[in-house]
Amino acid sequence: MGMNAPYTSFVAVGDSFTEGMSDLLPDGSYRGWADLLAARLAAREPGFRYANLAVRGKLIGQIARDQVPVAAAMGADVVTLVGGLNDALRPKVDMGRVRDHLEESVELLAASCEKLVLMRSPGRNGPVMERFRPRMEQLFATIDELAARHGALVVDLYGAPVLADLRMWDVDRLHLTAEGHRRVAEAVWQTLGLPSELDWRTELPAAEPPGWTARRSQDLSFARQHLLPWIGRRLTGRSSGDGRPAKRPELQPYGEAPPS
Numbered sequence: 001m002g003m004n005a006p007y008t009s010f011v012a013v014g015d016s017f018t019e020g021m022s023d024l025l026p027d028g029s030y031r032g033w034a035d036l037l038a039a040r041l042a043a044r045e046p047g048f049r050y051a052n053l054a055v056r057g058k059l060i061g062q063i064a065r066d067q068v069p070v071a072a073a074m075g076a077d078v079v080t081l082v083g084g085l086n087d088a089l090r091p092k093v094d095m096g097r098v099r100d101h102l103e104e105s106v107e108l109l110a111a112s113c114e115k116l117v118l119m120r121s122p123g124r125n126g127p128v129m130e131r132f133r134p135r136m137e138q139l140f141a142t143i144d145e146l147a148a149r150h151g152a153l154v155v156d157l158y159g160a161p162v163l164a165d166l167r168m169w170d171v172d173r174l175h176l177t178a179e180g181h182r183r184v185a186e187a188v189w190q191t192l193g194l195p196s197e198l199d200w201r202t203e204l205p206a207a208e209p210p211g212w213t214a215r216r217s218q219d220l221s222f223a224r225q226h227l228l229p230w231i232g233r234r235l236t237g238r239s240s241g242d243g244r245p246a247k248r249p250e251l252q253p254y255g256e257a258p259p260s
Helices: 033-044 060-074 095-110 127-150 178-191 212-236
Strands: 009-014 049-052 078-082 115-120 153-156 248-253
Touching: 009 033, 009 060, 033 049, 033 178, 060 078, 060 095, 078 095, 095 115, 095 127, 115 127, 115 178, 127 153, 153 178
Parallel strands: 009 049, 009 078, 078 115, 115 153
Antiparallel strands: 049 248
16 A cells, blocks of 8 residues: 555554543543544545544553554554653663564554555653653664664654644653644644645744743642542552443444444
């Protein structure tokens, strides 16, 4: 399948980034880059089918076990796999096992689809990013190596300064805003060889940074609403995705609502 190909089906695999947090819709659900990409692909191809197996909070081992075999069995034209970052951001992680799970997943998916798309995930500027940067770059080196070996495409979101801009990130400091998801959808679209609609790397206009008081207020709100609950889940071995079904578990025509 070459450039400008008529892609007829798409399966998205991953965690909260692919589920669409924090691109919030009025009904309280999340949209996200994968839904945006599916809508654009569907507009080009009648009968286009889409599945999104992503579930927030999942580690790469869980993705490899629960999502990858299902996605591979669907035999879609395009599959996206984004995972491993939740592992890399944990205080303790075996990056060798992360690599093993990724390798297993890429091998299975690459053989099942026309185009496998991997990503070097974006990272928000700040102290957390600096602390975990070595692990992230180790993860991305693995992704680059696996892509080269299996003929997968790689979308380099990490290398785009605009996606490190604090204004592209929601108040939870973990997930992109609607504008961030729009840029990611465009980046994947272009990586698939489709005609560009915008330069997704264009940086935001310069803006005056918030003052000290505003920053402290934001820090306190973040700690109360997001950081403390996250720590609580880590201490109790829980995940935000526990018991949550896949977003769109069946490969079906795009216009059809997913099963409730």
